[in-house]
Amino acid sequence: MDLSRSAVLLLLLLLAVCFPCSSAEDQLAVGEKLLAEQTLVSDGGAFTLGFFSPDDDDPARRYLGIWYSNPGHRTVVWVANRDAPAAGAPTLALANDSSLVMSDADGRVLWNTTGVGSSSSQTAPAELGNDGNLLIQLPDGTVGWQSFDHPTDTFLPGMKVRVSHRTGKGDRIVSWRSPDDPAPGRFSYGLDPGTSLQLLMWNGTRPYWRSPVWKGYAVATMYVSAGTVIYTAIVDTDEEISLAFSVSGGAAPTRYVVTSSGKFQLLIWNGTRSAWATLQSWPSSECTTYRHCGAYAYCDTTAAPATCRCLDGFEPAKPAEWTSGRFGQGCRRKEALPPCGGGGGGNGVGFIAMPSMKVPDKFSLDAGNRSAEECAARCAGNCSCVAYAYANLQSSSAKGDVSRCIVWAGELVDAQMIDPRWGGETLYLRVPAAAASTSPGGKASRNAVKIAVPVVASALLLTCIFFVWFCRYRDKRRKTESQKKLMPGIRTGTTNTSSEIGEGDRTGDLEFPSIGFGDIVAATDNFSKTLMIGRGGFGKVYKGTLDGGHVVAVKRLSKDSDQGAEEFKNEAILIAKLQHRNLVRLLGCCTEGGEKLLIYEYLPNKGLDAILFDSGRKSVLDWPTRLGIIKGVARGLLYLHQDSRLTVIHRDLKASNVLLDAEMRPKIADFGMAKIFGDNQVKANTRKVVGTYGYIAPEYSTEGVFSDKSDVYSFGVLLLEIVSGIRVSATEGIMEFPSLISYAWHLWREGKAGKLVDPSMAGSCSQDEASLCIHVGLLCVEDDPSRRPLMSSVVSILENGSASALSLPTPVQPAFVEMMGEKSQRSDLENTRNTMAMTVLQGR
Ligand SMILES: *[C@@H]1O[C@H](CO)[C@@H](O)[C@H](O)[C@H]1NC(C)=O
Ligand SMILES: *[C@@H]1O[C@H](CO)[C@@H](O)[C@H](O)[C@H]1NC(C)=O
Ligand SMILES: *[C@@H]1O[C@H](CO)[C@@H](O)[C@H](O)[C@H]1NC(C)=O
Ligand SMILES: *[C@@H]1O[C@H](CO)[C@@H](O)[C@H](O)[C@H]1NC(C)=O
Ligand SMILES: *[C@@H]1O[C@H](CO)[C@@H](O)[C@H](O)[C@H]1NC(C)=O
Numbered sequence: 001m002d003l004s005r006s007a008v009l010l011l012l013l014l015l016a017v018c019f020p021c022s023s024a025e026d027q028l029a030v031g032e033k034l035l036a037e038q039t040l041v042s043d044g045g046a047f048t049l050g051f052f053s054p055d056d057d058d059p060a061r062r063y064l065g066i067w068y069s070n071p072g073h074r075t076v077v078w079v080a081n082r083d084a085p086a087a088g089a090p091t092l093a094l095a096n097d098s099s100l101v102m103s104d105a106d107g108r109v110l111w112n113t114t115g116v117g118s119s120s121s122q123t124a125p126a127e128l129g130n131d132g133n134l135l136i137q138l139p140d141g142t143v144g145w146q147s148f149d150h151p152t153d154t155f156l157p158g159m160k161v162r163v164s165h166r167t168g169k170g171d172r173i174v175s176w177r178s179p180d181d182p183a184p185g186r187f188s189y190g191l192d193p194g195t196s197l198q199l200l201m202w203n204g205t206r207p208y209w210r211s212p213v214w215k216g217y218a219v220a221t222m223y224v225s226a227g228t229v230i231y232t233a234i235v236d237t238d239e240e241i242s243l244a245f246s247v248s249g250g251a252a253p254t255r256y257v258v259t260s261s262g263k264f265q266l267l268i269w270n271g272t273r274s275a276w277a278t279l280q281s282w283p284s285s286e287c288t289t290y291r292h293c294g295a296y297a298y299c300d301t302t303a304a305p306a307t308c309r310c311l312d313g314f315e316p317a318k319p320a321e322w323t324s325g326r327f328g329q330g331c332r333r334k335e336a337l338p339p340c341g342g343g344g345g346g347n348g349v350g351f352i353a354m355p356s357m358k359v360p361d362k363f364s365l366d367a368g369n370r371s372a373e374e375c376a377a378r379c380a381g382n383c384s385c386v387a388y389a390y391a392n393l394q395s396s397s398a399k400g401d402v403s404r405c406i407v408w409a410g411e412l413v414d415a416q417m418i419d420p421r422w423g424g425e426t427l428y429l430r431v432p433a434a435a436a437s438t439s440p441g442g443k444a445s446r447n448a449v450k451i452a453v454p455v456v457a458s459a460l461l462l463t464c465i466f467f468v469w470f471c472r473y474r475d476k477r478r479k480t481e482s483q484k485k486l487m488p489g490i491r492t493g494t495t496n497t498s499s500e501i502g503e504g505d506r507t508g509d510l511e512f513p514s515i516g517f518g519d520i521v522a523a524t525d526n527f528s529k530t531l532m533i534g535r536g537g538f539g540k541v542y543k544g545t546l547d548g549g550h551v552v553a554v555k556r557l558s559k560d561s562d563q564g565a566e567e568f569k570n571e572a573i574l575i576a577k578l579q580h581r582n583l584v585r586l587l588g589c590c591t592e593g594g595e596k597l598l599i600y601e602y603l604p605n606k607g608l609d610a611i612l613f614d615s616g617r618k619s620v621l622d623w624p625t626r627l628g629i630i631k632g633v634a635r636g637l638l639y640l641h642q643d644s645r646l647t648v649i650h651r652d653l654k655a656s657n658v659l660l661d662a663e664m665r666p667k668i669a670d671f672g673m674a675k676i677f678g679d680n681q682v683k684a685n686t687r688k689v690v691g692t693y694g695y696i697a698p699e700y701s702t703e704g705v706f707s708d709k710s711d712v713y714s715f716g717v718l719l720l721e722i723v724s725g726i727r728v729s730a731t732e733g734i735m736e737f738p739s740l741i742s743y744a745w746h747l748w749r750e751g752k753a754g755k756l757v758d759p760s761m762a763g764s765c766s767q768d769e770a771s772l773c774i775h776v777g778l779l780c781v782e783d784d785p786s787r788r789p790l791m792s793s794v795v796s797i798l799e800n801g802s803a804s805a806l807s808l809p810t811p812v813q814p815a816f817v818e819m820m821g822e823k824s825q826r827s828d829l830e831n832t833r834n835t836m837a838m839t840v841l842q843g844r
């Protein structure tokens, strides 16, 4: 008795002692003081807030700051009193009006934040988040103050660098004065407040380095190492335009910093070496610093080393200086423009197109929403216009403008030529008609359209930078993996694919195994029915066990592909190059005796549909798992559309083509089929539409027109299926509505989107996340393809979570599926069942 009572007392005592200390660790309550030697540590332990001295020789100079907790690297990411160091023992207190006050030993205020006018009875504490943000959240849920809104020299995941559309004012990340002096230094970084269309780094007040000009809402994806992906996004809302970045879960600490020596760097922590590794650093060379090449010249970064050149139609102003490497005087026209004036203005002039350029600075944005022809005509018709550039803004989601026309009137400075694979856009220079490659309004415009389309696909800010990394990483990984991970017991044939793939000297030879037909017959027990694990429009899939026990999936393509064996093999090699953790890996191929076989990794959990739509098993998929599947499929699709250089459109994304690995991570299957089968099925000329009923976008099923936006549509349908657990082709369970899509839309409109959530996982479901997903899903299934977001936007929205929900447009009613009505659905449904996975609908 006594013993148990004292045990209880001891427990109570422990609780009493421990509770306040654990809750106080990451928080500073009103009236409390943080003393000189005390710290706050974020819940999760990543960041610490406290006082530090940057210079060991001068320990008396103390600053309030936030740094990474890991003892191996006390890297300061934020400083409060940048130019007012404390001499004695400083303290930090939170006043009852929610203002933070840092004072020195004598009580002198060195730094403070503005409080909120009325101090409510219940003032919230200041809390250090595990993202490194010191936050005071007001009782009404709004942010009273946060350190993320007051960056110093470091840009962390979750932070935003903004420019307000209303005031034109923007955030700046400002370097330290020197490595041991946090006072504001010379160099700063932020969005160009003049145009909001580019990022600038300044040395004092002068531009020092400039990013490419932005061409729409975009996400840049950078693959650092297996499992570490960095997403950088530009988000344009009605109020502001901002730059933000995030990293994939579990990634090592990652930050951008503006150094005191004038570099803007992306760094990631390398635990093995206990040091920061520099992933990128700008400016990358002297040639790429602002205006290094002078007027009417550009830095050619495709040359090694990068060097200055004159724009087409121009020659060095001072040839002697130019050849000796002094480029400051720039270039001048070889041939003067004819006198301009009077009415037309366009006579006697034309344009030279320079593709793959980081276009010059000092442009002005012509009124939006023009066609390429109109943009050319605007420039041709204005005597002071010397150049223009036109971009299609299909990727700019929220705004009405579908294009961007920018024009230059004065000197052309700070242009760059970029490797075409890394992005850039076409610059049209005004020249005398005789020197022109295109005439205004006519041929020029057609060229503009032709060039604009591929450019848009890679219209990512900073694409170039990410691309280098991506190539490097992939090449390295493939070299090791193709040796290590490809199946033992397979004869590997070496195929040189570098020319086909256009990688030039970047890739060495690629090991791609060609597997003997006999081996496959043995592995699949002569294509035994009992080993068949799937069937689709492209052929049958068998489970096979190769020599050495390696289990694979073998896809035997149906013979109606009119591709030759060599062509097929080349395609397969291309597809094998598409490697992403959310794509099923292609391991090899076989082309013997008219047979075309593809060998894939085998995934024991099979298709998502087998679990998602099975009332007995669907509870395995709780909400976090489903959200992980949605995000994974989105990333895989983004990779196919944008990041892989091949621009693969899947055309048959559906639940059964999403396979799950042992950890329930999704892998998209059948993604290369459109390529493998050649373009004839892709274009409308065969009048055949390939796809599965319910997942096919309206414009595809009625007009045979498809694009990456048709895949976005299928993704939207899949997303709604995953959230609701209802098959798009289901006839039961969607009340009186003709389809899952219209059911979802009506629930959404009535503010009851939560009712769509699959009851079997309602317990684990976050309403905010589910509602964001449904919102995104409904945007993806809009009838008008141009209103659907690109996968880059989808990934960005999903990664940024509900914070991004506010800026999303409202989905419009999906009229098409409702108009189609039930009759046409039923007949197609028959068709779907007959061919199991694949339906071939007849186009118009
Ligand atoms: C807030 O603090 C000020 C000064 O410390 C004090 O005069 C005031 O009474 C306090 N207000 C409340 C509501 O506690
Ligand atoms: C510090 O407090 C003063 C007085 O409340 C206020 O005027 C000033 O704006 C505050 N400083 C900052 C940086 O908010
Ligand atoms: C920055 O500007 C200052 C003054 O104009 C100049 O002395 C310095 O060299 C510049 N720094 C760099 C890295 O260009
Ligand atoms: C860390 O550095 C070591 C040594 O340079 C290198 O081998 C390793 O790949 C690096 N790790 C990461 C995750 O980059
Ligand atoms: C011609 O271009 C200049 C510079 O962009 C601009 O200021 C001017 O208004 C334009 N003129 C016409 C008629 O559009």
Ligand SMILES: *[C@@H]1O[C@H](CO)[C@@H](O)[C@H](O)[C@H]1NC(C)=O
Binding pocket: 369, 400, 401, 402
């Ligand atoms: C731009 O043009 C497109 C189609 O030409 C139109 O749908 C859109 O409303 C226009 N946007 C604005 C802001 O005028």
